[in-house]
Amino acid sequence: MDNEAKVMAAFKQAGKPLSSKEVAELSGLEKKDVDKIIKKLKEAEKIHSPKRCYYEPK
Numbered sequence: 001m002d003n004e005a006k007v008m009a010a011f012k013q014a015g016k017p018l019s020s021k022e023v024a025e026l027s028g029l030e031k032k033d034v035d036k037i038i039k040k041l042k043e044a045e046k047i048h049s050p051k052r053c054y055y056e057p058k
Contacts, residue, residue, distance in 0.1 A: 003029055007037045008057065011047065017054035 001009070010026035011018060020038055024031040038055055041047045047055045 003027075003033060004037050004041070007034060007041070008046070011055070011057045015050075017050050017056040019054055 006027040006029060007023055010023045013026060014022070018026070020029065020031055020034045023029075023038070024034045027034065029037075042049070042055070048058050049052065049055050
């Protein structure tokens with residue numbers, strides 16, 4: 001499973017908006033890597049931000 005899939009799995013597992021720190025804890029990845037992946041997923045419009053610094057899948 002690649003890191004992007006781990007991040008998306010963490011979002012789906014939680015079922016609520018998560019911060020990048022929470023995603024890092026759930027996925028076992030470094031926070032800086034999660035931040036990069038979140039930026040990439042936002043540009044691809046796979047996730048959105050319901051409130052500042054929290055994200056969830058579309």
